[in-house]
Amino acid sequence: xxxxxxxxxxxxxxxxxxxxxxxxxxxxxxxxxxxxxxxxxxxxxxxxxxxxxxxxxxxxxxxxxxxxxxxxxxxxxxxxxxxxxxxxxxxxxxxxxxxxxxxxxxxxxxxxxxxxxxxxxxxxxxxxxxxxxxxxxxxxxxxxxxxxxxxxxxxxxxxxxxxxxxxxxxxxxxxxxxxxxxxxxxxxxxxxxxxxxxxxxxxxxxxxxxxxxxxxxxxxxxxxxxxxxxxxxxxxxxxxxxxxxxxxxxxxxxxxxxxxxxxxxxxxxxxxxxxxxxxxxxxxxxxxxxxxxxxxxxxxxxxxxxxxxxxxxxxxx
Amino acid sequence: xxxxxxxxxxxxxxxxxxxxxxxxxxxxxxxxxxxxxxxxxxxxxxxxxxxxxxxxxxxxxxxxxxxxxxxxxxxxxxxxxxxxxxxxxxxxxxxxxxxxxxxxxxxxxxxxxxxxxxxxxxxxxxxxxxxxxxxxxxxxxxxxxxxxxxxxxxxxxxxxxxxxxxxxxxxxxxxxxxxxxxxxxxxxxxxxxxxxxxxxxxxxxxxxxxxxxxxxxxxxxxxxxxxxxxxxxxxxxxxxxxxxxxxxxxxxxxx
Numbered sequence: 001x002x003x004x005x006x007x008x009x010x011x012x013x014x015x016x017x018x019x020x021x022x023x024x025x026x027x028x029x030x031x032x033x034x035x036x037x038x039x040x041x042x043x044x045x046x047x048x049x050x051x052x053x054x055x056x057x058x059x060x061x062x063x064x065x066x067x068x069x070x071x072x073x074x075x076x077x078x079x080x081x082x083x084x085x086x087x088x089x090x091x092x093x094x095x096x097x098x099x100x101x102x103x104x105x106x107x108x109x110x111x112x113x114x115x116x117x118x119x120x121x122x123x124x125x126x127x128x129x130x131x132x133x134x135x136x137x138x139x140x141x142x143x144x145x146x147x148x149x150x151x152x153x154x155x156x157x158x159x160x161x162x163x164x165x166x167x168x169x170x171x172x173x174x175x176x177x178x179x180x181x182x183x184x185x186x187x188x189x190x191x192x193x194x195x196x197x198x199x200x201x202x203x204x205x206x207x208x209x210x211x212x213x214x215x216x217x218x219x220x221x222x223x224x225x226x227x228x229x230x231x232x233x234x235x236x237x238x239x240x241x242x243x244x245x246x247x248x249x250x251x252x253x254x255x256x257x258x259x260x261x262x263x264x265x266x267x268x269x270x271x272x273x274x275x276x277x278x279x280x281x282x283x284x285x286x287x288x289x290x291x292x293x294x295x296x297x298x299x300x301x302x303x304x305x306x307x308x309x310x311x312x313x314x315x316x317x
Numbered sequence: 318x319x320x321x322x323x324x325x326x327x328x329x330x331x332x333x334x335x336x337x338x339x340x341x342x343x344x345x346x347x348x349x350x351x352x353x354x355x356x357x358x359x360x361x362x363x364x365x366x367x368x369x370x371x372x373x374x375x376x377x378x379x380x381x382x383x384x385x386x387x388x389x390x391x392x393x394x395x396x397x398x399x400x401x402x403x404x405x406x407x408x409x410x411x412x413x414x415x416x417x418x419x420x421x422x423x424x425x426x427x428x429x430x431x432x433x434x435x436x437x438x439x440x441x442x443x444x445x446x447x448x449x450x451x452x453x454x455x456x457x458x459x460x461x462x463x464x465x466x467x468x469x470x471x472x473x474x475x476x477x478x479x480x481x482x483x484x485x486x487x488x489x490x491x492x493x494x495x496x497x498x499x500x501x502x503x504x505x506x507x508x509x510x511x512x513x514x515x516x517x518x519x520x521x522x523x524x525x526x527x528x529x530x531x532x533x534x535x536x537x538x539x540x541x542x543x544x545x546x547x548x549x550x551x552x553x554x555x556x557x558x559x560x561x562x563x564x565x566x567x568x569x570x571x572x
Contacts, residue, residue, distance in 0.1 A: 197423030213391030257406040
């Protein structure tokens, strides 16, 4: 696949995304600056598109970094407990830091996600049996434990239903003023690109990296920090979007390899295209109602993931 | 010049490397041999600063390795461990370019590109340069990694069992290349070997370890004889001359 094809696809899909929804908006309506359609366009559709673009690019890059640093194709924010740690962080900050400002809560949540991811990397360091499938299984179990704590806390505080609706990945509630936190993923992605070579070298293993004089620990910690920043901002604004960080980098790796300097642009744009398709599908299928994007992503994603498992086991090793 | 002084590494209560002192002779192939668990790989890892020593020190040009900046050290000494990097999909050319990382941090200058080109020429990898390393055979992959080390352009090249999993043809090929690195490019090669006959035929000097201790250190011909080998391996190993090479015939030996 060529990069320009992906870019054209993302532009076309972006355009469609702007004009699909419960209320019919035509490009010609936008000529009238004061019309309701223009207002909806500016308050809902444009922010929604921006949120999809940033979340799609961000989650894919986060997955790519995790796969590179853990040297395992099946490790991603979904399969390493990162998203579950972010969820738990949100609940904890809501329950115990009720007086804290929004920014403080975000920072707490970010630190919690970072620690959650570090714990998984520590587990990965300690286990001897590093099978391609076994490692993500541990990650999923670890994520479920975190998730169980979240559920327990939610049950105790009687906010279980609220939690599941807030944290369900969906762009329905994205309107101007409620998605701006996602902008922090842009510098994170830029940093990831600037450090692409270092991530690739670190992905070859600690000994390999040290031989070339790379400070392995620093690169590892930087990578996990970027993953935590992106994951936190996405979970806080649109909720949990599963599989994205798993599937997109793997597809790109299949045709382009693992040199991050080459794959980051592709991974980013393909992530956007994939998420746009899922979100548009969710808006069309039961129009004028909507299916949350995490469901369309999970359905389409799990089919692709299973295909990858069956066909690509040899490749993933 | 690399000097090793009283180097010791403990894992648990066991001294895996026990007060080893020696000097590496420049512009020569030095083979490290010894039974399993003798501490060969551990020694090599400490010399190349992949592993910290418990006591003792390694000096490169009279300066202890710990004081060297990691990227400066990477311009002088390179190390290839037993390669398990097979699941990473990067092209041969990209891999070789990483050898220039200590110089350019990944943004290749004209000078770097020249070195990469030379390394590809030297290892005859033109046909393979755009292939992913996970699609190569063991011998090809080992050649690609050695090309990376050539691009890294270090005086010292350390290799940990580079012949692992290679068939005879490719083993010979790799050893001939290492010989050329010393004879043509003036490198210093230190190599951990399991097969004493490759050590005997290709190396200038041999270091023998046993239970973490240095038992022999000298020119190859002083070490490849039944008497010394008994001391190292605790078995009788007849040595025969064949076309000027000393071959150890240990296959049907009685202890």
